Amino acid sequence: MPKRVDHEERRTQIAEALIQVAGRRGLHAVGMRDVAAEAGVSLRLVQYYFQTKERLLFHGVQHLTGRFTARVGARLAAAGPNPGPRATIEALLLASLPTDEESRTFHLLYSSYSILSVTDEALAAQPFIDNPDAAENALTELLKQAQATGLADAHIDADTEAISLLAMTATMGTSILVGQRTPESAIAVLHHHLDRIFNGGQTPLPT
Amino acid sequence: MPKRVDHEERRTQIAEALIQVAGRRGLHAVGMRDVAAEAGVSLRLVQYYFQTKERLLFHGVQHLTGRFTARVGARLAAAGPNPGPRATIEALLLASLPTDEESRTFHLLYSSYSILSVTDEALAAQPFIDNPDAAENALTELLKQAQATGLADAHIDADTEAISLLAMTATMGTSILVGQRTPESAIAVLHHHLDRIFNGGQTPLPT
DNA sequence: AACAACATGGTACGGTCGTATCACGAAGAA
DNA sequence: TTCTTCGTGATACGACCGTACCATGTTGTT
Structure with missing residues (x-):
């Protein structure tokens, strides 16, 4: 050779x-x-x-996924050695917001790939398509864990809230991208919901 | 002539x-x-x-906006002559979900235009960019109105909830588009939050 | 030393895309 | 009727894009 x-x-x-x-x-x-x-x-x-270009794009999305995963991991590590569920969730969500050049690129390309995969069946068969499910499951687990330890409201639906948090984060990320919203306002909305979900396990149902 | x-x-x-x-x-x-x-x-x-093609695209997005507005209006009209705030909000949100071929096209093209406008400054200067603000304001007003008439929880933040509902609807719409989620599950999530927001004006803060 | 496998460069080909040009019929105005 | 303007067609042009082809070093093996 x-x-x-x-x-x-x-x-x-x-x-x-x-x-x-x-x-x-x-x-x-x-x-x-x-x-x-x-x-x-x-x-x-x-x-x-x-x-071929198609193969280049495939590898591109895989590489992008890897970089993003690493970045989220770094954020989690930066949140301390043993962060609580809320800190972990916050790190996960905030890492997805386009706040600097790198995350801006992440968000833009993920969105582009997603939209492209609607009409391009070759892209739709790619692995990154189930990645959101992984994030959703992780978030659900964290919420249930927080409920079990009394940190989160026992009456919320963990699965629904996980879906909601991720969905809000995604759209607000795009809003930041196009300049409709500031990162601060997006973070405020997320904090609002986290405040609602966490802390108040001590208010029981009136019924 | x-x-x-x-x-x-x-x-x-x-x-x-x-x-x-x-x-x-x-x-x-x-x-x-x-x-x-x-x-x-x-x-x-x-x-x-x-x-030019650019002009064609401009007109395309304008026409699409008009069609979508008309469709939402039809949904509202179909909700009855004098629907309550909740029914109105539900009609607004559900009309945005890609449930049939027409709304699927709407959602796909709106998303495509949005993503394109991130890197195409000519598209970014288009009028449809402030349309989401209009929807957000309308939703906020409906929520405040519901609060004033005691139909919605007085303690919620109308503005934040309006942003949240729209943001969730948008992302879940895309999820439906790519086949990650069913319209039914998306509707269930929205109902979950509407149930939280509406009805219970009668539970005061424990403080 | 010679050869074979690999890495890299240059360049050409076929196709498509947006745009421009030329040409002609059709219909109201004079 | 003649003319001018509008609507429509066919086609050509230049650029770019993805891909393929050909050539040439380069390096390890025999």
């Missing part, structure tokens, strides 16, 4: 270039030549490591 | 063709030739009535 270069490393480099340019100009406007230029390699190289 | 044909009617016809094909194959995949074929006219005609 000749020159031996780390293929995975190069693929990662190119995938990151894809993410960069897509985050800047939009996923619909990205071409293989743009990716090549952004990565500082020739068009041929992009073809060599990803044979 | 010669042949005189109703320009506005033709523009509407072409705009509807745009909506049709975009809803079927995705906004990113629509070309002027596709629109022409769908409308049953020649490419030249599309050029004639809309000089």
